[in-house]
Amino acid sequence: MSEVNIRNVTKIYPGHSPKDAPVLALDDISVNIADKEFCSIIGHSGCGKTTLLNMLAGFEQPTAGNITVHGETVGRPSWSRAMVFQDYALFPWLTVEQNISFGLEMKQIPKEKRQSVIDKQIRLVGLAGFEKRYPHQLSGGMKQRVSIARALSVDPEVLLMDEPFAALDAQNRAIMQQEMGRLLAQADADVRKTMVLVTHSIEEAILLSDRIIVLSSRPGRIKEILMVDLPRPRNEDDPNFIALRHHLRELINEEVGAVE
Numbered sequence: 001m002s003e004v005n006i007r008n009v010t011k012i013y014p015g016h017s018p019k020d021a022p023v024l025a026l027d028d029i030s031v032n033i034a035d036k037e038f039c040s041i042i043g044h045s046g047c048g049k050t051t052l053l054n055m056l057a058g059f060e061q062p063t064a065g066n067i068t069v070h071g072e073t074v075g076r077p078s079w080s081r082a083m084v085f086q087d088y089a090l091f092p093w094l095t096v097e098q099n100i101s102f103g104l105e106m107k108q109i110p111k112e113k114r115q116s117v118i119d120k121q122i123r124l125v126g127l128a129g130f131e132k133r134y135p136h137q138l139s140g141g142m143k144q145r146v147s148i149a150r151a152l153s154v155d156p157e158v159l160l161m162d163e164p165f166a167a168l169d170a171q172n173r174a175i176m177q178q179e180m181g182r183l184l185a186q187a188d189a190d191v192r193k194t195m196v197l198v199t200h201s202i203e204e205a206i207l208l209s210d211r212i213i214v215l216s217s218r219p220g221r222i223k224e225i226l227m228v229d230l231p232r233p234r235n236e237d238d239p240n241f242i243a244l245r246h247h248l249r250e251l252i253n254e255e256v257g258a259v260e
């Protein structure tokens with residue numbers, strides 16, 4: 001059984017006022033995401049990417065259809081599905097290690113076990129030496145590392161990421177993409193997570209994903225699902241990479257101005 005099962009999911013938001021028409025954000029989405037798969041969702045702004053991720057997290061409920069993880073309907077947020085947000089969502093009054101510790105405390109992990117988890121995650125995301133810093137003392141890339149470490153520290157089954165690198169400058173974005181690619185290439189099967197990444201970057205999706213789900217413009221429907229069968233770590237100069245990028249650009253360009 002695949003881990004995440006999205007079955008005929010539709011999401012309609014009510015209009016902002018009673019006069020406004022309801023918004024059909026997603027229309028009849030069905031896809032299965034396998035255990036330990038890295039799956040990206042791409043599509044234009046407003047096509048429902050965040051809506052889909054929020055439903056996977058349990059922050060929002062589908063209007064129709066349903067989502068299961070390991071056979072259980074996603075009804076509410078859970079430790080087993082952690083989210084990394086574009087704006088980091090760190091507590092400014094807590095240090096790096098306190099931010100990472102927070103989820104462990106909420107999950108009631110005993111104090112003596114917390115430190116080793118924190119140390120491991122800090123090393124994994126390359127933040128050794130920055131444990132006592134506060135978020136305002138960190139660059140955007142470092143803040144996002146903390147956010148990823150915090151999400152991984154509670155040992156989720158599924159890691160959900162909503163445009164995690166979009167707020168970074170081009171150079172830091174490239175570094176974070178490469179590092180995540182390196183982590184994916186190195187990670188043993190037992191530490192790998194099922195990952196769902198929302199991005200509007202075609203390159204990021206190809207660099208990282210096993211599969212890419214392309215959504216149409218609003219209402220979001222599945223336009224195409226592509227396998228990315230390239231060895232890791234991936235190289236943007238590889239002719240297969242270039243061909244896939246070309247194909248994805250064409251798909252995305254077809255959707256410009258296609259809002260219903």
Ligand SMILES: Nc1ncnc2c1ncn2[C@@H]1O[C@H](COP(=O)(O)OP(=O)(O)O)[C@@H](O)[C@H]1O
Pocket residue numbers: 013014023025043044045046047048049050051052218
């Ligand atoms: N809470 C909400 N209430 C009403 N409309 C919403 C809400 N959240 C999103 N929408 C609308 O649903 C559509 C999809 O939004 P979203 O999922 O944020 O798209 P994306 O992340 O792809 O940019 C947009 O038209 C957006 O305005």
Ligand SMILES: [Mg+2]
Pocket residue numbers: 049050051
């Ligand atoms: Mg979004």
